[in-house]
Amino acid sequence: MQSKLPSIGTSIFTVMSQLALKHNAINLGQGFPDFPMSETLINSVSEAMQEGGNQYAHTYGLPLLRERLAEKINFLYQTTIHPETEITITPGGTYAIFNAFSTIIQQGDEVIIFEPAYDSYIPNITFNGGVVVPIALEFPNYTIPWDKVIAAITKKTKAILVNTPHNPTGVVMTKQDLLQLQEIVLTNNLYLISDEVYEHLIYDNKQHETAMKYPDLFARSFVCFSFGKTYHCTGWKLGYCVAPAALMKEYRKVHQFNAFSCDTPKQLGIAKYMNNKEAYLTLGNMYQEKRDYLRSLLAGTQFKYIPSSGSYFESYSYEAISDEADTIFAERLVKDFGIAVIPMSAFYQNATDHKVIRLCFAKKMETLEAAAACLSKI
Numbered sequence: 001m002q003s004k005l006p007s008i009g010t011s012i013f014t015v016m017s018q019l020a021l022k023h024n025a026i027n028l029g030q031g032f033p034d035f036p037m038s039e040t041l042i043n044s045v046s047e048a049m050q051e052g053g054n055q056y057a058h059t060y061g062l063p064l065l066r067e068r069l070a071e072k073i074n075f076l077y078q079t080t081i082h083p084e085t086e087i088t089i090t091p092g093g094t095y096a097i098f099n100a101f102s103t104i105i106q107q108g109d110e111v112i113i114f115e116p117a118y119d120s121y122i123p124n125i126t127f128n129g130g131v132v133v134p135i136a137l138e139f140p141n142y143t144i145p146w147d148k149v150i151a152a153i154t155k156k157t158k159a160i161l162v163n164t165p166h167n168p169t170g171v172v173m174t175k176q177d178l179l180q181l182q183e184i185v186l187t188n189n190l191y192l193i194s195d196e197v198y199e200h201l202i203y204d205n206k207q208h209e210t211a212m213k214y215p216d217l218f219a220r221s222f223v224c225f226s227f228g229k230t231y232h233c234t235g236w237k238l239g240y241c242v243a244p245a246a247l248m249k250e251y252r253k254v255h256q257f258n259a260f261s262c263d264t265p266k267q268l269g270i271a272k273y274m275n276n277k278e279a280y281l282t283l284g285n286m287y288q289e290k291r292d293y294l295r296s297l298l299a300g301t302q303f304k305y306i307p308s309s310g311s312y313f314e315s316y317s318y319e320a321i322s323d324e325a326d327t328i329f330a331e332r333l334v335k336d337f338g339i340a341v342i343p344m345s346a347f348y349q350n351a352t353d354h355k356v357i358r359l360c361f362a363k364k365m366e367t368l369e370a371a372a373a374c375l376s377k378i
């Protein structure tokens with residue numbers, strides 16, 4: 001068969017998690033928490049099943065859940081979002097993004113993304129007939145070079161994708177970034193896909209700058225979220241997209257014949273649980289403690305952190321330890337030292353290697369201690 005994605009192999013997350021299993025290694029590679037999620041939320045979903053909430057949900061998502069989300073958005077960002085026309089529940093954040101690309105990309109359209117990039121964006125764009133225009137974030141601070149963005153725009157540029165807080169670097173976009181982005185999007189009639197799955201995982205007193213807070217920008221945006229990150233249940237694969245009604249109308253046409261609808265009991269369970277604001281308001285402090293703990297555990301080693309202010313991740317330079325390629329170094333860590341990490345070059349189309357690895361700190365303190373013990377032996 002002729003492949004539609006000839007140059008795409010197995011996701012680095014799958015590769016590293018399999019290696020971790022094979023070598024019985026501690027897994028700071030793939031991003032997922034290893035601590036339990038809320039018992040109350042689990043019970044809420046169980047009750048929904050017991051009570052018979054087991055048939056198809058509304059194709060746009062359970063109305064009650066969309067109402068709860070609109071209320072939450074209003075509470076957090078003082079923005080009015082209409083639950084009937086502007087929110088669609090999706091089977092995960094990755095799908096929410098894919099569906100947005102499928103909605104807007106016509107054959108040959110160019111889409112600007114920033115590298116290092118979360119691994120699904122490039123195949124998503126290619127699969128939909130688009131052309132990826134990658135722009136490297138400036139090493140080592142991973143800031144956005146806006147002049148290069150402006151220079152990369154052509155008549156064929158259709159959209160730009162941003163991710164804040166950013167996976168894999170943990171960099172958080174500022175208000176200035178959003179204003180610059182807004183100007184570029186409006187001047188060039190682009191669409192924005194804004195991946196905000198880590199909206200609550202933000203540290204050092206920084207604020208999440210959502211595209212929804214900027215009305216002119218939001219008018220051309222698809223903003224994507226994941227319940228998996230907010231409620232420590234990445235395996236639930238439930239998320240949502242927020243977009244203005246005119247864009248959402250087209251988005252829903254694609255969704256309708258793709259997933260059609262999402263898991264009903266989880267939607268019922270989450271809708272009931274969402275009055276618990278603490279569950280998401282405490283996440284920043286909780287994860288910042290983990291980030292800082294890992295930093296302190298590695299302070300005596302030659303690994304040097306490159307500051308993250310959000311997400312599950314912090315990257316570390318191993319330049320002082322080895323000049324091996326990051327893929328080789330990561331392989332050695334898992335095989336010889338019992339610890340799985342992600343080599344940063346996996347997030348670049350051309351495998352740019354700055355001798356940096358990504359560590360996931362969304363783990364129990366004892367896991368971080370065990371991981372640091374492995375890393376300290378190097």
Ligand code: PMP
Nearest residue numbers: 092093094118167197226228239
């Ligand atoms: N975007 C980024 C940057 C992510 O890290 C993730 C988590 N894998 C997602 C989107 C999608 O999350 P989900 O598991 O809900 O598909």
Ligand code: GLN
Nearest residue numbers: 013014029030031032167
């Ligand atoms: N978001 C997670 C990461 O970046 C994993 C996602 C996945 O395995 N597809 O590690």
